[in-house]
Amino acid sequence: TSSDSVVTLLDYGAGNVRSVRNAIRHLGFGIKDVQTPEDILNANRLIFPGVGAFAAAMDVLNKTGMAEALCAYIEKDRPFLGICLGLQLLFQSSEENGPGVVGRFDSSNGFRVPQIGWNALQITKDSEILDDVGDHHVYFVHSYRAMPSDDNKEWVSSTCNYGDNFIASVRRGNVHAVQFHPEKSGDVGLSVLRRFLHPKTNIPKVIACLDVRANDKGDLVVTKGDQYDVRNLGKPVELARQYYKEGADEISFLNITGFRDFPLGDLPMLQVLRLTSENVFVPLTVGGGIRDFTDANGRHYSSLEVASEYFRSGADKISIGSDAVYAAEDYLKTGVKTGKSSLEQISRVYGNQAVVVSIDPRRVYITHPNDVEFKAVRVTDLGPNGEEYAWYQCTVGILCFIVTFLFVHTATQSDKAVNGGREGRPIGAYELAKAVEDLGAGEILLNCIDCDGQGKGFDMDLIKLISDAVSIPVIASSGAGAVEHFSDVFRKTNASAALAAGIFHRKEVPIQSVKEHLYKEGIEVRI
Numbered sequence: 001t002s003s004d005s006v007v008t009l010l011d012y013g014a015g016n017v018r019s020v021r022n023a024i025r026h027l028g029f030g031i032k033d034v035q036t037p038e039d040i041l042n043a044n045r046l047i048f049p050g051v052g053a054f055a056a057a058m059d060v061l062n063k064t065g066m067a068e069a070l071c072a073y074i075e076k077d078r079p080f081l082g083i084c085l086g087l088q089l090l091f092q093s094s095e096e097n098g099p100g101v102v103g104r105f106d107s108s109n110g111f112r113v114p115q116i117g118w119n120a121l122q123i124t125k126d127s128e129i130l131d132d133v134g135d136h137h138v139y140f141v142h143s144y145r146a147m148p149s150d151d152n153k154e155w156v157s158s159t160c161n162y163g164d165n166f167i168a169s170v171r172r173g174n175v176h177a178v179q180f181h182p183e184k185s186g187d188v189g190l191s192v193l194r195r196f197l198h199p200k201t202n203i204p205k206v207i208a209c210l211d212v213r214a215n216d217k218g219d220l221v222v223t224k225g226d227q228y229d230v231r232n233l234g235k236p237v238e239l240a241r242q243y244y245k246e247g248a249d250e251i252s253f254l255n256i257t258g259f260r261d262f263p264l265g266d267l268p269m270l271q272v273l274r275l276t277s278e279n280v281f282v283p284l285t286v287g288g289g290i291r292d293f294t295d296a297n298g299r300h301y302s303s304l305e306v307a308s309e310y311f312r313s314g315a316d317k318i319s320i321g322s323d324a325v326y327a328a329e330d331y332l333k334t335g336v337k338t339g340k341s342s343l344e345q346i347s348r349v350y351g352n353q354a355v356v357v358s359i360d361p362r363r364v365y366i367t368h369p370n371d372v373e374f375k376a377v378r379v380t381d382l383g384p385n386g387e388e389y390a391w392y393q394c395t396v397g398i399l400c401f402i403v404t405f406l407f408v409h410t411a412t413q414s415d416k417a418v419n420g421g422r423e424g425r426p427i428g429a430y431e432l433a434k435a436v437e438d439l440g441a442g443e444i445l446l447n448c449i450d451c452d453g454q455g456k457g458f459d460m461d462l463i464k465l466i467s468d469a470v471s472i473p474v475i476a477s478s479g480a481g482a483v484e485h486f487s488d489v490f491r492k493t494n495a496s497a498a499l500a501a502g503i504f505h506r507k508e509v510p511i512q513s514v515k516e517h518l519y520k521e522g523i524e525v526r527i
């Protein structure tokens, strides 16, 4: 577990914090318990679930030197979340003259004390961690409360009414505290913890991918093959609309016949983009055959012209596969950015964010990481001969017209030698990813030929390797077969998005189910 996914917990032993522990683990984080004041000072993220009686808690914290460490930690504006007594103690220790700020509820006005139950908040300022709370109720259990005053009004992010208006949460910089119990407040409560644990990260995206090819009549049809062999599934525009309605965050079209001929001759693809963009209001990516091209009459078209036509037709991003492999190979060989590759040209004119590089690697098992000059990883599942390592060899499309023709017309089953018409290149996915980031790619679409269409889950070793290697967003692709595969990939890797094709096309797992599952697992999604 990396230190980013560990949260430090201050449990001074005065009561039950099991639910807080469980909630943290549920959100995919490990827990480091504070043993010494130094553990507080060294924390990346500290949660202080105050339990027990106020004076007793203060006593323990003072005696153990924890109080002093806490003050120092908070003063440095380090990420902190106090819960319940954890909020009240914050007040007590931050205000010179504590008495008067935190006091007991007055039961004479008909409200039973303690307050044990659900109540709504009045959010008074942007607190980030409360962003999902809105009108939802959260759970309180307390007899004491901190009262808003002129001195603390800059801190107060929400109040709550129980006989009188008391402070439900405070926030200053990275320091947060809540009077209610997020670990007992259902999904909304979990979202408070999640927002504290994953501050300001991008919301993971779920992308539907349509691999399309032209059929005999010249219509584009959606295909989905197993390890890059193809078969028909439906019409692209209709499917894209359906996925948009079901909640897809983006739609990708990969034109796998684009490179058999000049893409601008590929009017159906432009038409698909025009029609789709009429009522699909999420980003559209198009890939396949984006490269410089000289037609039969000797006229040269630059990849930039090809991309421009796609953008004009409604694409937000273009995706480059094979051509980016050649560009990366040249760049790594010479160390020179020529500025002439399609990747460089398009990102210079349209911006990095408009250029995705699609990587199509296959796993090559090896016995020892030094057996190859490319970055290798220790694999989770051993190779066929017990190999413990693998590198990921990039591939490019070859002779696609002929291969596609063969597959479509003879319905040949998967032929490993051809494998969807792809040729292995002397470059690894790791080397490629870093090179294309340098050359101006804005995003990486990371496929894996071994996992494609298998429904057994994403290649976590590969996705971890690449998403840790670059700082641009990485889209995990190939192999999704169940909703759990999506939560897994977001939990265990730094992927920014997960893409699937087959399970959506075959209606095995609808996009809504993926989103609902992620939400239930405490992973933020666009609903």
Ligand code: 1PR
Binding pocket: 209, 210, 211, 224, 225, 227, 228, 229, 230, 254, 255, 256, 258, 259, 287, 288, 289, 290, 319, 320, 321, 322, 323, 358, 359, 360, 396, 397, 420, 447, 448, 451, 452, 453, 454, 455, 477, 478, 479, 480, 499, 500, 501, 502, 503
């Ligand atoms: O090399 O720039 O012309 O781009 C070609 C593009 O087309 C590349 O992005 C490449 O991934 C894709 N491609 C090439 N041949 C095929 C084929 O199927 N014969 N499709 C092909 C690749 C892989 C993913 C797939 C995911 C998820 N398809 O797009 O959608 O693996 O599938 P799953 O969820 O069903 O497992 P260039």
